[in-house]
Amino acid sequence: MALLFYYFYNWIVMKKTYLTFVLILISISLFAQNGNGVNSSVFKSGEWFQFRIHYGPFNASYATMQLNETNYKGKSVYHVIGKGTTTGLARLFFKVDDNYESYFDKVDGKPYRFIRQIDEGGYTKDLEILFNHEVNSAIAYDRKRKKDTTLTIPVGVQDMMSAFYYFRNNVEFNKLKYGDDFVIDMILDDDEIFKFKMRYLGKEVLRTKFGKVETLKFRPYVQSGRVFKAKESLTVWISNDENRAPVRIKASLRVGSIVADLEGFKGLKNSFKIIMN
Template identity: 55%
Template structure:
């Protein structure tokens, strides 16, 4: 139960708690294109995570405006909590925060605070893009780590918003991939890769939604059935918000669905029958 709940909380923000596979070089034919702004301050997304018939948790992402050293930035707060029946067995209360540049999406600060059934973590990463370094402070263990980073590195949360705002997903070709370098823990920088599988129409609580389907590569064996057991559906509109995340585990399956939203920049497109 602990591993399942941990997974569903973190997967909303594209992390699998160290379960990613080592990735081969990806197809670099996909080029960044000029796209319309996909989000704005005030955007709020809520996801309901369920395991079988049980609601396991809720997760939210709230986008705000802030400043870091007088630089205008976006500030995202992501929260995940177990609820109901699941919280009886294992309580989770996690918070992720990211501060990233409003112009180019570069991260300036990343905060990760976990409280998972007694296991805690308190990490802060500060990025200095002038020196191409990132300093990770592990406050719980009183440790500090320095990493050399380039212009393309993202933190766990900023990566999600960077992809939404910098790629025209309609230009993707089935089978090709998007990839980013991400730093979120003292394990260092890893390659995050999303393979595009095409379009699908999903039935949701809001109605039918046309989505683009992606598959992140994950490590099989310990949690997932296969390397491509995790699937992500993103709305095929200018918002590019996650609609559903589904994972086939070694035992059972978990689904996270968009449950509520507010402050979207563009009209949320629903297919009318």
């Protein structure tokens, strides 16, 4: 919410095993919902988040999300940039330098352009996706393989960056009940549209570097495999205020767990609420 970073960044946790932190961070930040509607946006240009991803006591990487206004094809839009890099000892074992960008509508949140440029331990990708919502299609340009792919997109589709901001404004959060599920159509690559599912698990107070914060807890459902222990191995906590900011993300792996904590923020439209007692 991906994002979420979204929303984590890759680093080695055991031989030949890595985790795509950007996808987890920004994607599971999708449900930083508010429900006020786009006419009362919970964010503004200049909003910035930084996350520290750590494995036990060891820092693994940092991720940032920066939102600004820009011009795209003569239209004023939002432009978000998500960046991540491994740091310290983690970088010696597994170098990650990732860049994700999205240009999306300031009124209804639909994406116009998505960029995914990654270098993850030698695995690289340079992808650009242009959306044409009038004809329900998108063209994905794979710069590395010099390949273009046309995809049919459903109404309401989001890329992994724009989705974080879309849901912060467009889901009725105050009506959520424990166990409620949400599904969104998302595009990440040039091969398919996939459905991303989240479940609401109630409220929880967390101790953070900023103090105690009341949060809303969600469980994203991911495919189990050689990295995650099970499809329910991810948990995300969102601030229970008008910002709906990702506060903590935890991924249980086959060996230990990785945690992403909100490390810094600025440019928030609303006050970040701290429990004083």
